[in-house]
Amino acid sequence: MPDTETSFDKDRARAFTSRMLGILNDGALSLMMSVGHKAGLFDALDGSPPENSAEIATRAGLEERYVREWLHAMACGGIVDYDPEHETFQLPEEHSGLVTRRAGPLNLTVPMQNISLLGEVEDDLVDAFKHGGGIPYDKYPRFQALTAESSERRFRTGLVNQVVPLLDMDDALTSGITVADVGCGSGLASYLLAKEFPNSNFVGFDMSEGGISHASETAEGQSNVSYEVADAAALGQDERFDLVTTFDAIHDQAHPKKVLSEIFQMLRPGGTYLCVEPKASSRLEENIPDPMAPYMYTISAMHCMTVSLAYGGEGLGAAWGHQLATEYLTEAGFIDIKIEGIRDDRGNNYFISKKP
Template sequence: MTTACHFTSDLERIELFEQKLQEIINQSSLALMISVGHRTGLFDTLEGTETATRQEIADRAGLFEHYVGAWLTTMVAGGILEYDSMFKTYRLPPEHAVWLTRSTDSKNYAVNMQWFSIFSKLEDEIVKSFREGDRIPHSLFASLQSEMDEEQSKSAINGLFKYVLPLVPNLIMQLCEGIDVLELDCGSGSTLLELAAIFPKSRFVGYDDSEELIESANRIANERNIENITFINRDISQIHAINSFDLITAFDVLHYQEYPFQVLDEAFAALRPGGIVLIQDIATPSNLDQIQNIPMALHRFAVSNMRWMTASRGKGSAGWEKEMMCQTLEDIGFAGIEVHELPHDILSYYYVAERPNAESYHI
């Protein structure tokens, strides 16, 4: 009897896991189609439209009706759109549109759905890395990610102004008056370009070790006639500056570095006394059992792993726990260390630390 009960329990677990795998396939397919809806502008077309037929939607979006119809069917099956079978019309509910359209002030999750396309394009390189130990070429990952940067920048800027910049008292006022800012691992520079345009009296510098992305960033700066910004192709562990900046930012970068201590040490030297380092880093749980309880953790760690495999200086640090980050900042000499959890980015910790004034700092 005991054996029979045990066998029945195993069968139930097998069936439950099969259902989970089926759901993963379904949701992955839906994610890809949401990305298609974002890139084709279909969600933006549907926004504010009470109801419309598939032909009307295709005409408004300037797309082929046959393909739009197949996409609409997927969106209805996935619970994204509503369908009226009597009138054969489709509707994007406002409570869904707020998370899926470009006009939203909230986080646009449709942008993040593009990661699945990036993952698929990198799969061969990932498998090769597992087998041969080679890194994924940084230029390949960077070029794919840059396709998302411009659209991500709006969400990033909204989050910066609403949550991140206010972490430092009077920082926005100082940016208005004019300070020197360095962003480490700036990518294609989309966020820094926006800041430079908003704060013309401040001076901005971006470092990144991707020559392709830096060339793109400088080209965009020239096209937009933004003169208070410079992008430099440089390893961020080699800042090579002394007392040069009032603010240094490192957003989602340190846990990809082989020598994050060196990056922070260089940042400390590059800051003027009283200068601030502002860091965003992944909220790595100390216990793996905790990962399943963190919303969106699977996606964030998958993206993190992809970037970790491109680490240009070796194996990467695989993420820091909060205590390790704080201790490192303190050991280097930073003071007033603060750690924040922000509502717009529940998967990250935000660290604020100050280089003490010369008269209060002793080696």
């Protein structure tokens, strides 16, 4: 038994009480902020003068009673300013750059939607903790739509201007090469590149029929891009491509080593592989100081790791880290592995490597 008289640190206990209350309140606020994003409330408040709940509700086209309760939560959470004399609310300019659609990739209310999405599988996850296995993709009803929304901001701001220059393939893309995106989801990356480089040909592969049909609709009329439903672990595309990309699509694979060897196989000798994966270390202690680490491990356990385990996979998890990723790439045969980053995507590492 510990000597509670001498070893119990009351200050530490008090600090933890306050931390626990903060977690409870911030968890609740995450849900309300996700609602605010979906209902368009932050955009309605963006740049507006102080207004009461009726004025805000009218401008947003929403029910006043709900808007008022939401504003009260936002005021108590320090998200909006409240003037008790006039009963008006205002979104400070200093906050709008992180919560409005105008903020693009910096809008943190977009990933906040993951909190409610993942809440839907909480009971299934507890069951997996007890009995093993995992949660398959079809249990996440809004997964493709939310992934598409999160990636869209990154792709539209960074792909052509920041990612392509890392590859040093501008001339080749302009003259015309073949490019594949494996685990392409809703296919926006290939579509944007196809528009930018009309002489090159792009193919997106994903096992999600919903993702592929959304991708095909978006790219209708763009003749140099196509999409195929396919299992990345059995692509069988022999040495057809000059460039292969994966965006956030290796760590949640059931069989990542098999997928990497398929990617190696589908590249022509001298071809380039761009592998984008969450920025993390394979060592927990190096991730602890990262302010996004609790979020990363939560998303991992409740999605990335468990979808892999659901198909009898490795369950690498989102934080498999650059050390292990480098090992996997090397084992697959890739050489000249460089790890880069881009300004508008601080959460990912960009591994660029070559097939000899």
